[in-house]
Amino acid sequence: MIRPHTLPPWLGHALRAQRAPVPWPAVVRGALAAGPLLLAGVLAGQASSGVLLALGALLAGNLDRPGTRRAALTRLGGPALAGALGMVLGAWLAGGGWVMVGAFVVLGLAGGALSAAGPVASGAGTQLLVTAAMSAGMPLPESGWQRAGLFLCGAGWLILLRLVLPSPVRGQRLGYLYDGERAAVAAVYEAVAGLLRAAGGPDARTRRVALTAALDHAQDALRGRSPGTRRLRAQLGAALSLAEAATALAWAGAPVPARAAEGPARLAAAVRSGAPVGPLPAPARTDTGLRALDDALLRAAEVFDRGSGAGSDVPRRRSLATGLRRMTGPAGREYGVRVGLSFGASAAVAQALQPAHAYWLPVTAVFLVKPDLGPLASRVLCRAAGTVAGALLFAGLAMVLPHPFGLVALVAVCGALIPVSLRHFAAQTAVITVFVLALIMVGGQPAASWSRIYETLLACALVLVAGHLPWPGAHHGGGVRTRIAAAREAAHVYVAHVLSEETVGDRVGRWALRREAYRALAEASAAVELAAAELPVLARHSDESRRVTVVLERLVDAATACAVRVDVAGGVSARDAARIGGLLEEAEFAA
Secondary structure, three states: OOOHHHOOHHHHHHHOOOOOOOOHHHHHHHHHHHHHHHHHHHHOOOHHHHHHHHHHHHHHHOOOOOOOHHHHHHHHHHHHHHHHHHHHHHHHHOOOOHHHHHHHHHHHHHHHHHHOOOHHHHHHHHHHHHHHHHHHHOOOOOOHHHHHHHHHHHHHHHHHHHHHOOOOOOOOOOOHHHHHHHHHHHHHHHHHHHHHHHOOOOOHHHHHHHHHHHHHHHHHHOOOOOHHHHHHHHHHHHHHHHHHHHHHHHHHOOOOOHHHHHHHHHHHHHHHHOOOOOOOOOOOOOOHHHHHHHHHHHHHHHHHHHOOOOOOOOOOOOOHHHHHHHHHOHHHHHHHHHHHHHHHHHHHHHHHHOOOOOOHHHHHHHHHOOHHHOOHHHHHHHHHHHHHHHHHHHHHHHHHOOOOHHHHHHHHHHHHHHHHHOOOHHHHHHHHHHHHHHHHHHOOOOOOHHHHHHHHHHHHHHHHHHHHOOOOOOOOOHHHHHHHHHHHHHHHHHHHHHHOHHHOOOHHHHHHHHHHHHHHHHHHHHHHHHHHOOOHHHHOOHHHHHHHHHHHHHHHHHHHHHHHHHHHHOOOOHHHHHHHHHHHHHHHHHO
Protein backbone atom coordinates (compact mmCIF):
# COMPACT_ATOMS: atom_id res chain seq x y z
CA MET A 1 0.00 0.00 0.00
CA ILE A 2 1.33 3.47 -0.96
CA ARG A 3 1.18 5.91 1.92
CA PRO A 4 0.20 9.52 1.07
CA HIS A 5 3.50 10.98 2.30
CA THR A 6 5.45 8.75 -0.11
CA LEU A 7 3.69 10.14 -3.17
CA PRO A 8 5.38 12.86 -5.24
CA PRO A 9 3.98 16.31 -4.41
CA TRP A 10 2.23 16.78 -7.75
CA LEU A 11 0.32 13.50 -7.31
CA GLY A 12 -0.33 14.00 -3.61
CA HIS A 13 -1.92 17.37 -4.35
CA ALA A 14 -4.22 15.81 -6.95
CA LEU A 15 -5.45 13.25 -4.39
CA ARG A 16 -5.91 15.75 -1.55
CA ALA A 17 -9.41 17.03 -0.78
CA GLN A 18 -10.36 19.94 1.44
CA ARG A 19 -12.21 19.19 4.64
CA ALA A 20 -15.02 21.53 5.55
CA PRO A 21 -18.60 21.37 6.83
CA VAL A 22 -21.37 21.23 4.27
CA PRO A 23 -22.25 24.84 3.25
CA TRP A 24 -26.00 24.36 3.57
CA PRO A 25 -26.99 27.94 2.65
CA ALA A 26 -25.02 27.63 -0.61
CA VAL A 27 -26.55 24.20 -1.25
CA VAL A 28 -30.04 25.68 -0.90
CA ARG A 29 -29.16 28.56 -3.21
CA GLY A 30 -27.76 26.13 -5.78
CA ALA A 31 -30.92 24.03 -5.71
CA LEU A 32 -33.13 27.11 -6.17
CA ALA A 33 -31.09 28.74 -8.93
CA ALA A 34 -30.43 26.91 -12.20
CA GLY A 35 -33.07 24.18 -11.98
CA PRO A 36 -36.11 26.44 -11.54
CA LEU A 37 -34.82 28.83 -14.23
CA LEU A 38 -34.41 25.98 -16.69
CA LEU A 39 -37.86 24.66 -15.79
CA ALA A 40 -39.38 28.08 -16.45
CA GLY A 41 -37.81 28.18 -19.91
CA VAL A 42 -39.03 24.66 -20.75
CA LEU A 43 -42.57 25.38 -19.55
CA ALA A 44 -42.60 28.60 -21.59
CA GLY A 45 -41.54 26.71 -24.70
CA GLN A 46 -38.21 28.59 -24.77
CA ALA A 47 -35.75 25.85 -23.84
CA SER A 48 -32.75 27.72 -25.26
CA SER A 49 -33.58 30.75 -23.10
CA GLY A 50 -33.81 28.46 -20.09
CA VAL A 51 -30.38 27.05 -20.94
CA LEU A 52 -28.85 30.55 -20.97
CA LEU A 53 -30.53 31.44 -17.69
CA ALA A 54 -29.25 28.25 -16.09
CA LEU A 55 -25.77 28.84 -17.51
CA GLY A 56 -25.64 32.27 -15.84
CA ALA A 57 -26.71 30.73 -12.53
CA LEU A 58 -24.14 27.94 -12.95
CA LEU A 59 -21.16 30.24 -13.46
CA ALA A 60 -22.26 32.55 -10.65
CA GLY A 61 -22.78 29.59 -8.33
CA ASN A 62 -19.32 28.33 -9.16
CA LEU A 63 -17.97 31.51 -7.52
CA ASP A 64 -20.37 31.50 -4.57
CA ARG A 65 -18.26 31.39 -1.40
CA PRO A 66 -18.91 32.09 2.28
CA GLY A 67 -18.61 35.75 3.13
CA THR A 68 -20.58 38.94 3.36
CA ARG A 69 -23.48 39.96 1.20
CA ARG A 70 -21.79 43.17 0.12
CA ALA A 71 -18.67 41.28 -0.93
CA ALA A 72 -20.86 38.84 -2.86
CA LEU A 73 -22.18 41.67 -5.02
CA THR A 74 -18.67 42.33 -6.32
CA ARG A 75 -17.43 38.74 -6.27
CA LEU A 76 -20.41 37.46 -8.29
CA GLY A 77 -21.58 40.59 -10.10
CA GLY A 78 -18.27 41.60 -11.66
CA PRO A 79 -17.66 38.23 -13.34
CA ALA A 80 -21.31 38.10 -14.43
CA LEU A 81 -20.88 41.37 -16.33
CA ALA A 82 -17.73 40.00 -17.96
CA GLY A 83 -19.63 36.84 -18.88
CA ALA A 84 -22.37 38.89 -20.51
CA LEU A 85 -19.74 40.70 -22.57
CA GLY A 86 -18.35 37.31 -23.60
CA MET A 87 -21.80 36.28 -24.79
CA VAL A 88 -21.98 39.30 -27.08
CA LEU A 89 -18.45 38.84 -28.43
CA GLY A 90 -18.98 35.11 -28.98
CA ALA A 91 -22.19 35.66 -30.93
CA TRP A 92 -20.41 38.23 -33.09
CA LEU A 93 -17.45 35.88 -33.76
CA ALA A 94 -19.58 32.78 -34.43
CA GLY A 95 -18.85 31.21 -37.78
CA GLY A 96 -15.76 33.36 -38.28
CA GLY A 97 -13.48 30.39 -38.92
CA TRP A 98 -9.80 31.20 -38.53
CA VAL A 99 -10.58 34.86 -37.89
CA MET A 100 -12.42 33.68 -34.80
CA VAL A 101 -9.35 31.67 -33.75
CA GLY A 102 -7.18 34.78 -33.99
CA ALA A 103 -9.72 36.75 -31.98
CA PHE A 104 -9.69 34.02 -29.32
CA VAL A 105 -5.92 34.40 -29.01
CA VAL A 106 -6.35 38.13 -28.36
CA LEU A 107 -9.20 37.49 -25.91
CA GLY A 108 -7.06 34.92 -24.14
CA LEU A 109 -4.21 37.40 -23.76
CA ALA A 110 -6.57 40.00 -22.28
CA GLY A 111 -8.48 37.56 -20.08
CA GLY A 112 -5.29 35.97 -18.79
CA ALA A 113 -3.69 39.30 -17.89
CA LEU A 114 -6.93 40.42 -16.22
CA SER A 115 -6.94 37.27 -14.10
CA ALA A 116 -3.61 38.26 -12.53
CA ALA A 117 -5.12 41.39 -10.95
CA GLY A 118 -6.94 39.58 -8.14
CA PRO A 119 -9.64 37.00 -7.27
CA VAL A 120 -12.60 38.97 -8.64
CA ALA A 121 -10.68 39.85 -11.80
CA SER A 122 -9.70 36.19 -12.15
CA GLY A 123 -13.38 35.17 -12.09
CA ALA A 124 -14.19 37.91 -14.59
CA GLY A 125 -11.42 36.84 -16.96
CA THR A 126 -12.52 33.23 -16.79
CA GLN A 127 -16.18 33.97 -17.43
CA LEU A 128 -15.30 36.31 -20.32
CA LEU A 129 -13.45 33.50 -22.11
CA VAL A 130 -15.85 30.69 -21.20
CA THR A 131 -18.97 32.54 -22.35
CA ALA A 132 -17.25 33.80 -25.51
CA ALA A 133 -16.39 30.22 -26.47
CA MET A 134 -19.84 28.87 -25.62
CA SER A 135 -21.70 31.67 -27.37
CA ALA A 136 -19.57 31.20 -30.48
CA GLY A 137 -20.04 27.43 -30.52
CA MET A 138 -23.61 26.83 -29.37
CA PRO A 139 -26.33 27.02 -32.06
CA LEU A 140 -28.68 29.32 -30.14
CA PRO A 141 -31.52 31.26 -31.80
CA GLU A 142 -31.10 34.33 -29.56
CA SER A 143 -29.03 37.32 -30.66
CA GLY A 144 -25.86 38.27 -28.82
CA TRP A 145 -27.58 40.95 -26.74
CA GLN A 146 -30.42 38.61 -25.87
CA ARG A 147 -27.92 35.97 -24.78
CA ALA A 148 -26.15 38.52 -22.60
CA GLY A 149 -29.42 39.65 -21.02
CA LEU A 150 -30.56 36.11 -20.25
CA PHE A 151 -27.13 35.20 -18.87
CA LEU A 152 -27.21 38.26 -16.59
CA CYS A 153 -30.72 37.40 -15.43
CA GLY A 154 -29.58 33.91 -14.46
CA ALA A 155 -26.58 35.22 -12.56
CA GLY A 156 -28.70 37.98 -11.04
CA TRP A 157 -31.20 35.44 -9.73
CA LEU A 158 -28.48 33.62 -7.82
CA ILE A 159 -27.08 36.93 -6.52
CA LEU A 160 -30.59 37.86 -5.34
CA LEU A 161 -30.84 34.55 -3.48
CA ARG A 162 -27.42 35.25 -1.97
CA LEU A 163 -28.62 38.62 -0.69
CA VAL A 164 -32.04 37.75 0.71
CA LEU A 165 -31.79 34.20 2.06
CA PRO A 166 -30.58 33.93 5.67
CA SER A 167 -27.21 32.31 6.37
CA PRO A 168 -27.36 31.01 9.97
CA VAL A 169 -24.29 31.88 12.03
CA ARG A 170 -23.30 30.15 15.26
CA GLY A 171 -24.23 32.17 18.34
CA GLN A 172 -26.04 34.84 16.31
CA ARG A 173 -28.95 36.65 17.95
CA LEU A 174 -29.11 39.73 15.73
CA GLY A 175 -30.53 40.11 12.23
CA TYR A 176 -28.84 38.16 9.50
CA LEU A 177 -27.95 41.02 7.15
CA TYR A 178 -24.51 41.48 8.75
CA ASP A 179 -23.86 37.85 9.68
CA GLY A 180 -20.90 37.51 7.32
CA GLU A 181 -19.26 40.70 8.60
CA ARG A 182 -19.71 39.71 12.25
CA ALA A 183 -18.35 36.24 11.61
CA ALA A 184 -15.29 37.72 9.88
CA VAL A 185 -14.48 40.10 12.75
CA ALA A 186 -15.12 37.43 15.38
CA ALA A 187 -12.75 35.10 13.52
CA VAL A 188 -9.97 37.68 13.98
CA TYR A 189 -10.35 37.67 17.77
CA GLU A 190 -10.55 33.87 17.76
CA ALA A 191 -7.36 33.73 15.69
CA VAL A 192 -5.62 36.02 18.23
CA ALA A 193 -6.69 33.67 21.01
CA GLY A 194 -5.47 30.68 19.01
CA LEU A 195 -2.07 32.29 18.45
CA LEU A 196 -1.70 33.02 22.17
CA ARG A 197 -2.54 29.42 23.04
CA ALA A 198 0.02 28.18 20.50
CA ALA A 199 2.83 30.52 21.66
CA GLY A 200 5.93 28.55 22.52
CA GLY A 201 4.71 25.45 20.66
CA PRO A 202 5.16 23.94 17.20
CA ASP A 203 1.87 25.35 15.89
CA ALA A 204 2.73 29.01 16.50
CA ARG A 205 3.64 29.75 12.88
CA THR A 206 0.50 28.04 11.57
CA ARG A 207 -1.62 30.07 13.96
CA ARG A 208 0.11 33.29 12.93
CA VAL A 209 -0.64 32.51 9.28
CA ALA A 210 -4.27 31.83 10.25
CA LEU A 211 -4.40 35.23 11.98
CA THR A 212 -3.11 36.89 8.80
CA ALA A 213 -5.80 35.16 6.75
CA ALA A 214 -8.52 36.18 9.22
CA LEU A 215 -7.41 39.82 9.15
CA ASP A 216 -7.30 39.80 5.35
CA HIS A 217 -10.79 38.35 5.12
CA ALA A 218 -12.23 40.78 7.68
CA GLN A 219 -10.71 43.83 6.00
CA ASP A 220 -12.12 42.72 2.67
CA ALA A 221 -15.53 42.01 4.23
CA LEU A 222 -16.20 45.38 5.85
CA ARG A 223 -17.62 47.68 3.23
CA GLY A 224 -20.15 50.46 3.38
CA ARG A 225 -20.82 53.22 5.91
CA SER A 226 -23.89 52.02 7.79
CA PRO A 227 -23.87 52.24 11.61
CA GLY A 228 -23.51 48.46 11.91
CA THR A 229 -20.53 48.42 9.56
CA ARG A 230 -18.86 51.32 11.37
CA ARG A 231 -19.19 49.53 14.68
CA LEU A 232 -17.70 46.34 13.27
CA ARG A 233 -14.91 48.31 11.62
CA ALA A 234 -14.07 49.88 14.99
CA GLN A 235 -14.00 46.44 16.60
CA LEU A 236 -11.69 45.19 13.87
CA GLY A 237 -9.43 48.20 14.37
CA ALA A 238 -9.24 47.38 18.08
CA ALA A 239 -8.04 43.89 17.19
CA LEU A 240 -4.97 45.18 15.36
CA SER A 241 -3.02 46.05 18.51
CA LEU A 242 -4.05 42.71 20.01
CA ALA A 243 -2.77 40.94 16.92
CA GLU A 244 0.50 42.85 17.11
CA ALA A 245 1.04 41.98 20.78
CA ALA A 246 0.12 38.31 20.20
CA THR A 247 2.56 38.11 17.27
CA ALA A 248 5.33 39.54 19.44
CA LEU A 249 4.61 37.00 22.20
CA ALA A 250 4.59 34.13 19.70
CA TRP A 251 7.87 35.35 18.20
CA ALA A 252 9.49 35.27 21.66
CA GLY A 253 8.99 31.50 21.63
CA ALA A 254 7.84 31.13 25.25
CA PRO A 255 4.41 29.91 26.43
CA VAL A 256 2.07 32.55 27.83
CA PRO A 257 -0.38 32.14 30.73
CA ALA A 258 -3.54 30.34 29.69
CA ARG A 259 -5.77 33.21 30.83
CA ALA A 260 -4.10 35.51 28.27
CA ALA A 261 -6.22 33.91 25.53
CA GLU A 262 -9.48 34.22 27.46
CA GLY A 263 -9.89 37.96 26.80
CA PRO A 264 -9.75 37.78 22.97
CA ALA A 265 -12.02 34.72 23.08
CA ARG A 266 -14.64 36.66 25.08
CA LEU A 267 -14.42 39.55 22.66
CA ALA A 268 -15.01 37.10 19.78
CA ALA A 269 -18.13 35.78 21.50
CA ALA A 270 -19.37 39.34 22.01
CA VAL A 271 -18.93 40.13 18.31
CA ARG A 272 -20.85 37.03 17.27
CA SER A 273 -23.75 37.47 19.70
CA GLY A 274 -23.93 41.25 20.03
CA ALA A 275 -23.99 40.84 23.81
CA PRO A 276 -21.85 42.93 26.21
CA VAL A 277 -18.28 41.79 26.69
CA GLY A 278 -18.61 41.26 30.42
CA PRO A 279 -15.69 40.95 32.87
CA LEU A 280 -12.28 40.26 31.36
CA PRO A 281 -9.66 37.96 32.94
CA ALA A 282 -7.14 39.39 35.39
CA PRO A 283 -4.09 40.81 33.58
CA ALA A 284 -0.69 39.13 33.49
CA ARG A 285 1.84 41.98 33.20
CA THR A 286 5.07 40.12 33.88
CA ASP A 287 6.93 41.27 30.75
CA THR A 288 6.74 43.81 27.93
CA GLY A 289 4.73 41.60 25.59
CA LEU A 290 2.09 40.72 28.20
CA ARG A 291 1.80 44.36 29.27
CA ALA A 292 1.23 45.34 25.65
CA LEU A 293 -1.38 42.59 25.30
CA ASP A 294 -3.22 43.73 28.43
CA ASP A 295 -3.20 47.37 27.31
CA ALA A 296 -4.54 46.36 23.88
CA LEU A 297 -7.25 44.26 25.55
CA LEU A 298 -8.39 47.20 27.70
CA ARG A 299 -8.49 49.52 24.67
CA ALA A 300 -10.54 46.94 22.76
CA ALA A 301 -13.00 46.64 25.66
CA GLU A 302 -13.45 50.43 25.62
CA VAL A 303 -14.17 50.35 21.88
CA PHE A 304 -16.76 47.60 22.41
CA ASP A 305 -18.44 49.67 25.13
CA ARG A 306 -18.47 52.88 23.04
CA GLY A 307 -19.26 51.22 19.74
CA SER A 308 -16.66 53.27 17.87
CA GLY A 309 -12.96 53.96 17.88
CA ALA A 310 -11.17 57.06 16.71
CA GLY A 311 -8.57 56.24 14.13
CA SER A 312 -9.20 52.52 14.53
CA ASP A 313 -9.96 51.80 10.92
CA VAL A 314 -6.92 50.69 8.91
CA PRO A 315 -8.01 50.52 5.24
CA ARG A 316 -6.52 48.10 2.83
CA ARG A 317 -4.05 49.88 0.57
CA ARG A 318 -5.21 48.55 -2.75
CA SER A 319 -6.31 50.54 -5.77
CA LEU A 320 -7.07 50.33 -9.45
CA ALA A 321 -3.44 51.22 -10.11
CA THR A 322 -2.35 48.14 -8.14
CA GLY A 323 -4.52 45.92 -10.31
CA LEU A 324 -3.20 47.49 -13.49
CA ARG A 325 0.38 46.97 -12.32
CA ARG A 326 -0.35 43.31 -11.73
CA MET A 327 -1.96 42.94 -15.14
CA THR A 328 0.97 44.50 -16.95
CA GLY A 329 3.67 43.08 -14.65
CA PRO A 330 5.67 39.87 -15.20
CA ALA A 331 2.99 37.58 -13.77
CA GLY A 332 0.22 39.20 -15.85
CA ARG A 333 2.25 39.03 -19.04
CA GLU A 334 3.24 35.40 -18.52
CA TYR A 335 -0.27 34.31 -17.54
CA GLY A 336 -1.77 36.23 -20.46
CA VAL A 337 0.54 34.58 -22.98
CA ARG A 338 -0.09 31.09 -21.62
CA VAL A 339 -3.86 31.59 -21.55
CA GLY A 340 -3.80 33.11 -25.04
CA LEU A 341 -1.79 30.18 -26.39
CA SER A 342 -4.00 27.59 -24.73
CA PHE A 343 -7.27 29.27 -25.66
CA GLY A 344 -6.21 29.96 -29.25
CA ALA A 345 -4.62 26.54 -29.83
CA SER A 346 -7.69 24.71 -28.52
CA ALA A 347 -9.94 26.83 -30.74
CA ALA A 348 -7.68 26.09 -33.72
CA VAL A 349 -7.85 22.34 -33.06
CA ALA A 350 -11.64 22.58 -32.75
CA GLN A 351 -11.77 24.51 -36.02
CA ALA A 352 -9.72 21.79 -37.74
CA LEU A 353 -11.57 18.79 -36.27
CA GLN A 354 -15.08 20.31 -36.35
CA PRO A 355 -16.45 18.33 -33.35
CA ALA A 356 -20.13 18.33 -32.50
CA HIS A 357 -19.61 20.94 -29.76
CA ALA A 358 -16.62 23.02 -30.76
CA TYR A 359 -16.69 25.15 -27.61
CA TRP A 360 -15.76 22.27 -25.27
CA LEU A 361 -12.07 22.33 -26.14
CA PRO A 362 -11.43 26.06 -25.46
CA VAL A 363 -13.68 26.05 -22.39
CA THR A 364 -11.74 23.12 -20.94
CA ALA A 365 -8.44 24.85 -21.72
CA VAL A 366 -9.52 27.99 -19.85
CA PHE A 367 -10.30 26.11 -16.65
CA LEU A 368 -7.15 24.03 -16.90
CA VAL A 369 -4.76 26.94 -17.37
CA LYS A 370 -6.00 28.84 -14.28
CA PRO A 371 -3.28 28.67 -11.58
CA ASP A 372 -5.68 29.58 -8.75
CA LEU A 373 -7.33 26.17 -9.19
CA GLY A 374 -4.15 24.36 -8.16
CA PRO A 375 -0.91 23.15 -9.75
CA LEU A 376 -1.02 22.41 -13.46
CA ALA A 377 -0.40 18.66 -13.16
CA SER A 378 -3.08 18.37 -10.48
CA ARG A 379 -5.58 20.34 -12.57
CA VAL A 380 -4.98 18.15 -15.61
CA LEU A 381 -5.35 14.89 -13.69
CA CYS A 382 -8.45 16.06 -11.85
CA ARG A 383 -10.07 17.51 -14.97
CA ALA A 384 -9.52 14.31 -16.93
CA ALA A 385 -10.77 12.06 -14.13
CA GLY A 386 -13.76 14.29 -13.36
CA THR A 387 -14.81 14.52 -17.00
CA VAL A 388 -14.63 10.77 -17.51
CA ALA A 389 -16.63 10.14 -14.33
CA GLY A 390 -19.21 12.81 -15.16
CA ALA A 391 -19.66 11.68 -18.78
CA LEU A 392 -20.09 8.04 -17.78
CA LEU A 393 -22.54 8.96 -15.03
CA PHE A 394 -24.61 11.12 -17.35
CA ALA A 395 -24.65 8.46 -20.06
CA GLY A 396 -26.28 6.11 -17.57
CA LEU A 397 -28.70 8.66 -16.14
CA ALA A 398 -29.79 9.90 -19.57
CA MET A 399 -31.06 6.41 -20.42
CA VAL A 400 -33.39 6.22 -17.43
CA LEU A 401 -34.48 9.81 -16.74
CA PRO A 402 -37.59 11.16 -18.51
CA HIS A 403 -36.99 13.99 -20.96
CA PRO A 404 -37.00 16.88 -20.39
CA PHE A 405 -38.24 17.11 -16.80
CA GLY A 406 -35.96 14.40 -15.46
CA LEU A 407 -33.01 16.29 -16.90
CA VAL A 408 -34.29 19.53 -15.35
CA ALA A 409 -34.37 17.79 -11.97
CA LEU A 410 -30.81 16.57 -12.61
CA VAL A 411 -29.70 20.17 -13.23
CA ALA A 412 -31.28 21.23 -9.92
CA VAL A 413 -29.48 18.42 -8.06
CA CYS A 414 -26.16 19.31 -9.68
CA GLY A 415 -26.68 22.96 -8.75
CA ALA A 416 -27.09 21.93 -5.13
CA LEU A 417 -23.99 19.72 -5.28
CA ILE A 418 -21.65 22.35 -6.73
CA PRO A 419 -20.90 24.05 -3.35
CA VAL A 420 -20.03 20.67 -1.85
CA SER A 421 -17.95 19.58 -4.84
CA LEU A 422 -15.67 22.62 -4.50
CA ARG A 423 -13.63 20.60 -1.99
CA HIS A 424 -11.92 18.79 -4.87
CA PHE A 425 -11.43 19.84 -8.49
CA ALA A 426 -12.20 16.35 -9.84
CA ALA A 427 -15.53 16.25 -8.00
CA GLN A 428 -16.34 19.78 -9.16
CA THR A 429 -15.52 18.82 -12.75
CA ALA A 430 -17.71 15.71 -12.58
CA VAL A 431 -20.72 17.66 -11.26
CA ILE A 432 -20.34 20.45 -13.82
CA THR A 433 -19.92 17.90 -16.64
CA VAL A 434 -23.25 16.28 -15.75
CA PHE A 435 -24.81 19.74 -15.41
CA VAL A 436 -23.62 20.94 -18.83
CA LEU A 437 -24.51 17.69 -20.62
CA ALA A 438 -28.03 17.88 -19.18
CA LEU A 439 -28.33 21.50 -20.34
CA ILE A 440 -27.20 20.54 -23.83
CA MET A 441 -29.78 17.76 -24.11
CA VAL A 442 -32.60 19.93 -22.75
CA GLY A 443 -31.62 22.52 -25.38
CA GLY A 444 -32.28 19.95 -28.10
CA GLN A 445 -28.71 18.99 -28.96
CA PRO A 446 -27.08 15.57 -28.60
CA ALA A 447 -25.10 15.30 -25.37
CA ALA A 448 -22.18 13.45 -27.01
CA SER A 449 -20.80 12.15 -23.71
CA TRP A 450 -18.03 10.17 -25.36
CA SER A 451 -16.75 13.09 -27.40
CA ARG A 452 -16.48 15.06 -24.15
CA ILE A 453 -13.88 12.59 -22.94
CA TYR A 454 -11.51 12.71 -25.88
CA GLU A 455 -11.93 16.47 -26.31
CA THR A 456 -11.05 16.95 -22.64
CA LEU A 457 -7.98 14.72 -22.97
CA LEU A 458 -6.91 16.69 -26.03
CA ALA A 459 -7.31 19.99 -24.15
CA CYS A 460 -5.28 18.53 -21.26
CA ALA A 461 -2.43 17.76 -23.63
CA LEU A 462 -2.53 21.25 -25.14
CA VAL A 463 -2.46 22.96 -21.75
CA LEU A 464 0.34 20.73 -20.46
CA VAL A 465 2.47 21.85 -23.40
CA ALA A 466 1.57 25.53 -23.02
CA GLY A 467 2.05 25.41 -19.26
CA HIS A 468 5.56 23.96 -19.50
CA LEU A 469 6.90 26.18 -22.28
CA PRO A 470 10.00 28.03 -21.04
CA TRP A 471 9.50 31.68 -20.20
CA PRO A 472 12.28 34.04 -21.34
CA GLY A 473 14.67 35.06 -18.57
CA ALA A 474 13.00 33.05 -15.82
CA HIS A 475 13.83 29.83 -14.03
CA HIS A 476 10.48 29.66 -12.26
CA GLY A 477 7.02 31.17 -12.69
CA GLY A 478 6.48 34.90 -12.89
CA GLY A 479 3.80 34.66 -10.20
CA VAL A 480 6.31 33.38 -7.65
CA ARG A 481 8.94 35.97 -8.59
CA THR A 482 6.47 38.83 -8.50
CA ARG A 483 4.96 37.89 -5.15
CA ILE A 484 8.34 37.34 -3.50
CA ALA A 485 9.50 40.72 -4.78
CA ALA A 486 6.32 42.35 -3.43
CA ALA A 487 6.76 40.61 -0.07
CA ARG A 488 10.39 41.74 0.15
CA GLU A 489 9.46 45.34 -0.64
CA ALA A 490 6.57 45.38 1.87
CA ALA A 491 8.77 43.84 4.57
CA HIS A 492 11.54 46.41 4.05
CA VAL A 493 9.10 49.34 4.12
CA TYR A 494 7.58 48.05 7.37
CA VAL A 495 10.98 47.47 8.98
CA ALA A 496 12.14 50.94 7.99
CA HIS A 497 9.04 52.45 9.58
CA VAL A 498 9.61 50.53 12.83
CA LEU A 499 13.28 51.52 13.07
CA SER A 500 12.76 55.18 12.17
CA GLU A 501 12.81 57.66 15.05
CA GLU A 502 10.49 59.97 13.12
CA THR A 503 7.62 57.46 13.12
CA VAL A 504 7.63 56.51 16.82
CA GLY A 505 4.03 56.70 18.03
CA ASP A 506 2.50 56.38 14.54
CA ARG A 507 0.59 53.22 15.37
CA VAL A 508 -2.02 53.54 12.65
CA GLY A 509 0.61 53.87 9.91
CA ARG A 510 2.61 51.04 11.43
CA TRP A 511 -0.42 48.73 11.58
CA ALA A 512 -1.23 49.44 7.94
CA LEU A 513 2.33 48.62 6.86
CA ARG A 514 2.40 45.50 9.02
CA ARG A 515 -0.85 44.28 7.49
CA GLU A 516 0.50 44.82 3.99
CA ALA A 517 3.73 43.01 4.87
CA TYR A 518 1.92 39.98 6.25
CA ARG A 519 -0.58 39.97 3.40
CA ALA A 520 2.21 40.06 0.82
CA LEU A 521 4.03 37.28 2.68
CA ALA A 522 0.89 35.15 2.70
CA GLU A 523 0.48 35.59 -1.07
CA ALA A 524 4.16 34.76 -1.66
CA SER A 525 3.99 31.65 0.53
CA ALA A 526 0.84 30.46 -1.26
CA ALA A 527 2.53 30.94 -4.66
CA VAL A 528 5.61 29.01 -3.49
CA GLU A 529 3.53 26.11 -2.15
CA LEU A 530 1.62 26.02 -5.44
CA ALA A 531 4.87 25.86 -7.41
CA ALA A 532 6.22 23.11 -5.14
CA ALA A 533 3.32 20.84 -6.15
CA GLU A 534 4.04 21.15 -9.87
CA LEU A 535 5.92 18.59 -11.94
CA PRO A 536 9.67 18.53 -11.16
CA VAL A 537 10.53 20.63 -14.23
CA LEU A 538 8.59 23.54 -12.70
CA ALA A 539 9.05 22.76 -8.99
CA ARG A 540 12.83 22.39 -8.88
CA HIS A 541 13.40 25.96 -7.64
CA SER A 542 10.62 26.04 -5.05
CA ASP A 543 12.92 25.16 -2.12
CA GLU A 544 15.04 28.27 -2.57
CA SER A 545 11.91 30.40 -2.92
CA ARG A 546 10.54 28.91 0.28
CA ARG A 547 13.76 29.80 2.13
CA VAL A 548 13.35 33.42 1.07
CA THR A 549 9.77 33.62 2.37
CA VAL A 550 10.76 32.00 5.69
CA VAL A 551 13.51 34.58 6.23
CA LEU A 552 11.15 37.42 5.35
CA GLU A 553 8.56 36.08 7.81
CA ARG A 554 11.17 36.00 10.57
CA LEU A 555 12.16 39.56 9.68
CA VAL A 556 8.60 40.88 9.88
CA ASP A 557 7.96 38.95 13.12
CA ALA A 558 11.11 40.44 14.64
CA ALA A 559 10.08 43.95 13.56
CA THR A 560 6.65 43.41 15.13
CA ALA A 561 8.22 42.34 18.45
CA CYS A 562 10.50 45.37 18.26
CA ALA A 563 7.53 47.68 17.61
CA VAL A 564 5.77 46.45 20.74
CA ARG A 565 8.87 47.20 22.83
CA VAL A 566 9.26 50.61 21.16
CA ASP A 567 5.78 51.57 22.41
CA VAL A 568 6.97 50.90 25.96
CA ALA A 569 10.58 52.13 25.83
CA GLY A 570 10.13 54.96 23.35
CA GLY A 571 12.98 53.83 21.09
CA VAL A 572 14.69 50.89 19.39
CA SER A 573 17.11 49.01 21.62
CA ALA A 574 20.59 48.08 20.37
CA ARG A 575 19.67 44.40 20.72
CA ASP A 576 16.60 44.74 18.50
CA ALA A 577 18.53 46.79 15.94
CA ALA A 578 21.27 44.17 15.76
CA ARG A 579 18.78 41.32 15.45
CA ILE A 580 16.83 43.01 12.67
CA GLY A 581 20.05 44.00 10.91
CA GLY A 582 21.19 40.38 10.88
CA LEU A 583 17.86 39.26 9.42
CA LEU A 584 18.07 41.96 6.75
CA GLU A 585 21.49 40.64 5.72
CA GLU A 586 20.15 37.07 5.72
CA ALA A 587 17.21 38.15 3.53
CA GLU A 588 19.58 39.77 1.04
CA PHE A 589 21.78 36.66 0.99
CA ALA A 590 18.77 34.35 0.53
CA ALA A 591 17.65 36.38 -2.47
